[in-house]
Amino acid sequence: MTNFPESLANRIIEGDILDGDEAHRLLLLESTAACALFLAASRVRDHFLGTGVDLCSIINAKSGRCPENCSFCAQSSHHPTNAPVYPLVDEEQIIACAREAAGAGSHCFGIVTSGSSISPGGELDRICRALRRIRRETAIEPSCSLGVIDYETALALREAGAVTYHHNLETARSFFPNICTTHDYEEDVETVRVAKRAGLKVCCGGIFGLGETPEQRVEMALTLRELDVDSIPLNFLNPIEGTPLAGADRITPLECLKTIAVYRLILPDRKIAVCGGRERNLRDLQSWMFFAGASGTMIGNYLTTTGRPPEQDWQMLTDLGLTVRQCNG
Structure with missing residues (x-):
């Protein structure tokens, strides 16, 4: 059994693909x-x-009062949490955060808004103006995460300068009804397809530790492979008081690392970043995420929880002898 992963790696490097049973x-x-x-x-x-x-890096550009009932989310209006609530921040604040992210070494900066989607008009126009300025004034690549979008919105974002659209599936199709009942899984899948059709790269992953089975973790990875997404953010549940998953059992560091490694073998040539929940769930084994096949991570704060200071992550990368890819601008 010890040689089983090695034999699979040889096959994958030679062009084979990993199946669900393996x-x-x-x-x-x-x-x-x-x-x-x-x-x-x-x-x-x-x-x-x-x-x-x-x-x-990301900015929580619009927070709280989301009509979706995702059971892990602090920003859902269905859950009594202490998450901040505010409307879309102004253009200058978005630009300032983009500059800060670029200064911290990030190659990608995500503008994230709460809610099911974003409507044409004032908010979308403001985000598009910010995207144009980020492209003009910084070397960082802008990304957006605005919920479910249609083709026209995706095209407007790309034309304004967005490089990537981020939209997580969150979990496997078979487990999704246990996590969210206010929209259908296919809406998320269609958003991924729409973004790709508009010429955007797609960043799409999910969150582990929601109560899903190992088979369902594999199921989501196979869906991501089928959708041909460009990058995959892997998150691990950080239970928030007031949400239905506040008392969820903790996923172990070893489970986290094995999940990262299996996603690498299923999606061998895609960027895989370990993001939310890594501090709480990996604990002393955070640096092992790179030994398990991760190719990136999020630095700075998350949407409603704080991350480590960027200098700590830079020290971790230095200690590992890893180099950070430079943004192409």
């Missing part, structure tokens, strides 16, 4: 065999992407 077997590995899985994932990452690390 991926599930990998998630069940323990002890020395799990270490072999991490090594295999690192080999695959190095072969397809090299050893450079991508950093990204």
Whole structure:
């Protein structure tokens, strides 16, 4: 069994793909065999992407009062949390945060808004103006995460300068009704397709530790492969008081690392960034996410929770001997 991950890595490097049964077997590995899985994932990452690390940052540009009832989310109007509530911030604040992110070494800066979607008009116009300025005034690549969008909105964002559209599936299709009942999974899938059709790169992943099974973690990865997304953010639940998942069982560091590694083997040539919940769930093993095949991470704060100071993450990368990819501008 110890050699099983290595043989799979050889096959993947030669152009084969991992199937669902093999991926599930990998998630069940323990002890020395799990270490072999991490090594295999690192080999695959190095072969397809090299050893450079991508950093990204976000701004919570519009917070709270979301009509969706996602059971993990502090910003849902269905849950009594202490998440901040405010309308779309002004253009200058978005630009200032983009400059700060670029100064911290991020190659991508995401403008994130709460809510099901964004309507044409004032808010979209403001975001498009900010995108144009970010492209003119910084070297960072702008991204947007505005909920479900149509083709015309996606095209407007691309023409304003957005490089990437971010929209998570959150979990497997088979588990999604346990997490959200206010919209259908297919709406999220269609948003991914719309963004790609408009010429945007797509950043799409999910969150683990919601109560899903190992098979459902694999299921989401296979859906992401089918959708041909460009990058995958992997998040781990940070339970928020007031949400239905406030008392959820903690996902172990080893489960986190095995999930990262299996996603690397299923999606060998795609960027995989470990984002929200890494501090709480990986704890002392945070640096191992790169040994498990991750190619990037989010630095700075998240939407409603704080992250580590960027200098701590830079020190971690220095200690690992990893270099940060420079933004192309």
